[in-house]
Amino acid sequence: AQKITQTQPGMFVQEKEAVTLDCTYDTSDPSYGLFWYKQPSSGEMIFLIYQGSYDQQNATEGRYSLNFQKARKSANLVISASQLGDSAMYFCAMREVSNNDMRFGAGTRLTVKP
Amino acid sequence: DSGVTQTPKHLITATGQRVTLRCSPRSGDLSVYWYQQSLDQGLQFLIQYYNGEERAKGNILERFSAQQFPDLHSELNLSSLELGDSALYFCASSAGRRSSYEQYFGPGTRLTVT
Numbered sequence: 001a002q003k004i005t006q007t008q009p010g011m012f013v014q015e016k017e018a019v020t021l022d023c024t025y026d027t028s029d030p031s032y033g034l035f036w037y038k039q040p041s042s043g044e045m046i047f048l049i050y051q052g053s054y055d056q057q058n059a060t061e062g063r064y065s066l067n068f069q070k071a072r073k074s075a076n077l078v079i080s081a082s083q084l085g086d087s088a089m090y091f092c093a094m095r096e097v098s099n100n101d102m103r104f105g106a107g108t109r110l111t112v113k114p
Numbered sequence: 115d116s117g118v119t120q121t122p123k124h125l126i127t128a129t130g131q132r133v134t135l136r137c138s139p140r141s142g143d144l145s146v147y148w149y150q151q152s153l154d155q156g157l158q159f160l161i162q163y164y165n166g167e168e169r170a171k172g173n174i175l176e177r178f179s180a181q182q183f184p185d186l187h188s189e190l191n192l193s194s195l196e197l198g199d200s201a202l203y204f205c206a207s208s209a210g211r212r213s214s215y216e217q218y219f220g221p222g223t224r225l226t227v228t
Contacts, residue, residue, distance in 0.1 A: 102217070
């Protein structure tokens with residue numbers, strides 16, 4: 001069963017504007033971690049941000065913040081003040097404590113327009 | 115640079131052959147993970163090792179095997195290769211084995227099976 005859903009195959013945003021990339025997940029494990037990764041065209045996977053299921057506050061890392069809505073099982077990534085270098089594929093991932101594997105969504109390709 | 119190294123960067127081989135992919139984790143990281151990224155399957159978790167022991171297993175085929183050595187480097191062995199095994203294979207490492215630890219990815223090995 002699909003555990004991570006990213007419903008936006010592609011997104012466009014104007015430079016300097018904010019953009020939200022959607023991610024919903026499915027789990028019955030009360031303990032899990034949510035991750036966002038960036039994959040530029042060069043292919044490497046870059047860790048962006050982490051949110052634990054018991055964390056009370058939304059995670060933030062520089063221009064990245066995670067809008068965590070536990071009841072809705074959503075973990076949207078917000079990128080503020082978009083830059084041309086933000087153009088890349090973005091993957092949402094979840095890791096459950098019970099089975100310890102990492103599940104990735106299909107990804108969202110973000111294009112930042114000048 | 116994530117600090118995770120993978121060799122080789124590219125590998126071209128024929129169907130039926132066997133290859134070995136190598137990964138060196140970041141200094142101090144005890145966990146190593148292997149992932150396969152293909153166009154049709156997306157990014158899939160294969161297997162995790164923690165301090166030399168297998169910790170979690172994902173969608174790893176029986177033709178594939180992995181191990182982690184005492185110096186913590188890891189190898190992924192792929193045998194009886196098929197065309198569908200062509201993919202980007204990532205190794206990632208993290209400090210611990212819990213879901214809260216972020217994973218840092220290597221640059222990947224691009225395998226082409228002809």
